[in-house]
Amino acid sequence: MHTGFMQRLRRGLLLALLGAALPAGAAAEATGNDDSQHEQGSETSGNQVSQLDGAEQARYLAELKHLYPRQAPRKALLEHCNRLLESYALRSGYRVGEARRDDLLYQLSLLGDGGLNVREEIRSADGSRVEVRNHPVALFGVDPFVRYECPNRGPSCQVLNPQDGSPLLTLVRDHAGVAELAKAMSFLIRDIQQG
Template identity: 30%
Template structure:
């Protein structure tokens, strides 16, 4: 047992001695050794191992040989770190000078990096310009269509202002498409919801909600909600449900139920458009 143990113990001791002799190298010589090891790994295209050796050089707190910057620049270039690669290769040519073994290759790499960065910047600018053009054209089309809609409402509802015309149009829709509960719709017997919009001040829009219950001697409950148009996303959305037999106009701030009308997709769409134009008019 002891005879078998001695060789293992001896091997372990030799390993420790070898390791201590390596770690005992002066920092600048150890840095040279690590740079050579990184160069060999780079020649074998083992970029990860090469980077590991060079990272250890950083930890030695010594000024490495110029080749360190050349190898580091190549690795950064491989991983697509173009700005970093350019800085490292530039540092190499400055320190190694024209006599450096990789002087010309480093300069070619710097030029290649410059061209790639310019190409990427050009592509990015083109994408931004295309996005801006699309956005601008979209706004222009929407605004042109919106102005045509406003003009149509002005002609249909003669009023002192566009806002007043839109209010008349919205209330007409709300009156025509009241939501009633039950399969058989009868204003005398069906519970229903009545809505009406009005303007408060220069920028506030109020919505009055009245719930009518004919079965309870026509009792009704009334509630009012008001929003200030400034700072509000003017685009009003809607959702129709055949199961619920109704269409809901969504609150432009909270996205919750705001107005309920009968299940009519075209009416809900028209009402959402009119409310959107009214909020935009209040924001001007």
């Protein structure tokens, strides 16, 4: 119970500190003010795209410097992505009524060849079973804009693989949190591509 409270507190602090970094659409979704979204009635919220430009990247990195003052920009981006992945992990408590209620945990790391490794850990709710998979993602030649989908129903959102658009990460359904992760990952990919 204490751990759940701390996670919600940490998520709230991260969003409060970086609330200005959210895309306008994500901020509206988080507050429930996106009327066009409610009028559509589609099964997914659509492909959300993080906005990248030079000024936005500089502002975003300046804000991250306050959160991670002793880290280089790439390390700060990686650390921020991993903290968001921890905060928005799809845990068994969010999957009420599902037959298989495992925790899905992710962690990103850099590969020496300019790629990204996605470590996926599937842990049973009682801790008796753990599966670990590593998914290397080559980043050179891909669009750095990270997209995600959040269905109107269900407990989860999916961050899409920039290589082929297939699901890469499954996180708890939280538009603002997933939008922030997509933005941080987009800036991380862009930084890696720039060398």
